[in-house]
Amino acid sequence: MAMIIRAAEGEVLGPPGGCRDRFLVDSPAWEGRLGVVEHLLAPHSIAAPMHLHTREDEFSLILEGRVWYVAAGVEHVAETGDFVYKPRGEWHTFFNAADEPARVLEIITPGGLEQAFRQIDTADGDVDLDRIVGPYGCSADYEATAPLMEKYGLAFE
Template sequence: MDRYLLESAASAGRVALVEHVLGPRMLAAPMHRHGREDEYSFVLAGTLGVIEEGIEVTAGPGDLVAKPRGRWHTFWNAGEDELRVLEIIVPGGIEALFRRLAEPGGEYSPETLPALAAEYGAEVDFDATMPLVERHGLIV
């Protein structure tokens, strides 16, 4: 579930703020990278797992994790409690993709998601995602 606190349209495209809420062991997205935005994840509650350019870290409340543009990354709830993360996106824009994915009927498959992601300057890598899902027993 996402809560859109500030969308890029309200900041002349400069920034977007989105709160992501994930249940235990839930994967947020397949491994991906975007060429336009930097993302910063500020952990509000729970345990955040992140893999960024092959390096895996966990973060807790009060921690900030950077995911620079052009670098492969994903994140998930690495704990047994609800995860709440404030996603700071600079410049804004990719949050529109999050909205599209959350629309009713917005279920995308490995066959259809790459084309949609490309509309927002992003790429996805399902082959790199599955070992992570299996290693951590994640819900997709």
């Protein structure tokens, strides 16, 4: 069945001063083949610590602003209209080091990992990220993330 998700539609979760997620395609509705989330990055926010996933590939289209990526130890800056591929098994993170907000359309295949985003976005207080993402075949590295946060003045909200 064809459908249109209007610009003002889709569940939006997460802190306004950090990375909010607008859920567009939930994988259960697509037999697990695909998940689509729009990341709304506040200025000087980081979406996730350095991490890797073993089951999914992620594709990011920059809709607005600039987004910094670190992949395989190399820093990159992607701008509006750029398309970023983050393959499974590769350590990476992304963040907004600018003074303006940024928006990223995240396509996840196969889907499922977007459910972890929903759990993180609705958690109360401190999040045990390893407990949430572990069942999805993901690992996080906080030690590798700390220098980026200090260098760019980033904060997890």
